[in-house]
Amino acid sequence: MTTDRSKHVTKIDRYILLLFLRTVFVCFLSLAGIFIVFHAFTAFDDLVEQSRGGQSLPVVIVRFYGPYLILLFDMTGAIITLMAFLFTVGWLRRTGELTATLSAGISHGRIFRPMMIASLVIISSQLFCREMIIPLFRNSLTMKAENLDGETEQAVRPTFDQATGILIEGAKLKMKRLTISRPNFRIDADYGDFGDLILADTAVWVDANADHPGGYLATNVKRPEAIDRIPSSGLNDQLVLMTSSDQPWLASGECFIVTSVHPNMLQTQDTAVRLASIAELSGRVRNPDVHSSLSLQTTLHERIVRAPLDFGLVLLILPMVVNRRGRKLFVLIGSAVGIVLLFFLLKTIASALGGSGTLFSPGVAAWLPLLVVCPLAFVRLRAVQHV
Structure with missing residues (x-):
């Protein structure tokens, strides 16, 4: 009996995981498509001019937009994960599959576990792209289409x-x-x-x-x-x-x-700092020969805490989908958007305080959102884990 139940749960895990990942994939492709279409209206002539150098137009488009799509994934991965989480649970509730699974004695925490693990993998993938891949394309991400094969000149910061x-x-x-x-x-x-x-x-x-x-x-x-x-x-x-x-x-x-x-x-260029890896930012801050601004120190700490902070946001939204009061999907999405806005407001205020040296040092200011969000997320998660 225990073996059959375990197999049944495994099939549910696979089904929920596939549904969740498919939603994430569709949301990201939609954003990427909108970005490429709108940007191509202004850069299409330059891309066509680049293709006359011997490469086909599709190859030029991939070379130009490929790094931008990686950057887009880094910028929106956590938010897309949250939205996919809500849409997946809404779909399961609409089709009655969530009610049937709960009736079998399986808790919300057990049902949501595949999505939580997938969210952790997505956030880890963002971290890998941010530290290992994006810095390699930093020059490409600061170029315009007409300079795809050339060398762009920048002003020199004294x-x-x-x-x-x-x-x-x-x-x-x-x-x-x-x-x-x-x-x-x-x-x-x-x-x-x-x-x-x-x-x-x-x-x-x-x-x-x-x-x-x-x-x-x-x-x-x-x-x-x-x-x-x-x-x-x-x-x-x-x-x-x-x-x-x-x-x-x-x-x-x-x-x-x-x-x-x-x-x-x-x-x-501001992208030189935003697209740098943690190792490079740390090298700048620790270099005793060059003055490091409070803003740069705050940026370094924000990069260190970003991955756990993004996962903390996911755990903070998770209890909302339990929805004991029978709230509709769009009400849940509106509530989630409100929490996300408060989350980014907290990050913005902390970043401003750290960059100006007001009240908190850069390190404390950058870690402050994590100290606020993660305990709340843990408490809310424990409250609904066995419901």
């Missing part, structure tokens, strides 16, 4: 390296090549004959190797003049500015500037 006393500026930044056009390295330290400014045509980021630490290789140096006759100089027994005068691996007219300020830190 950044001061506190360890070397050098302010890094420039005309344009090319992230694909990690290159600064017409860089200005303003020196606020004593480096001998280098003076207070280094001007060059380009500066390319070079990772650390046996010859030098990480830094920028400036080519065709305009100032100081006669760069090849100026000996390398540094601070605290460590070379910072290197020239061909005593560094044989450098060519004539080149100067190497040692710094920990990677080109990623020079980007002015």
Whole structure:
């Protein structure tokens, strides 16, 4: 008897899981279709122009919209999961399948378990995309259609390296090549004959190797003049500015500037921070040579707590679908939307407090929504788990 009951429950699990995942898939495809159709109206000519380079139009569309669909999944996955949860339960209630299953002595918690596990998998998939995939396409997500195969130029955010006393500026930044056009390295330290400014045509980021630490290789140096006759100089027994005068691996007219300020830190676009991984954001905050704003510190903590906070939101909505009062589906959806709005309002207020340093530190402000939502979600879940 126990074996038959277990098999019966397993079949219900598979049925509910399939219905839930199908709803999630349809909702996401609907959003993706709306996004592509509306965006294609403004970018279609540019996409057609790209296809004349040898690739077919479908391939160009996939190359351009593929990264955006991954980003769309990251932005909407949790909300779609919530809506799919409500629609799935509404469908089960409308067809009478939920009532029949409850009549067999199976609790709401047992019925909803497949959807809870699937929600956890979806949120984990969002985390994987956010940390491993989206950062790889960061440049594509900041491009326009006409620059799909080219290199976009960005403004350079002036950044001061506190360890070397050098302010890094420039005309344009090319992230694909990690290159600064017409860089200005303003020196606020004593480096001998280098003076207070280094001007060059380009500066390319070079990772650390046996010859030098990480830094920028400036080519065709305009100032100081006669760069090849100026000996390398540094601070605290460590070379910072290197020239061909005593560094044989450098060519004539080149100067190497040692710094920990990677080109990623020079980007002015907000997507450079929003699309960065936790490891990269952590590296920026922990870098003692560069000032980290309270807003950046808050963003880092928000990224750390986002996955558990999204799952806490799912658990917070879950008890609503038990619906002991017989409320209609659209009333449940309206109530869920209200809770979601309050949830994002709490996150927004906490983020503003952390970014401004008002009342809370960035870490406490970012973790505050999790400390509020998760206990409430756990209590509400326990209240209906065996109902």
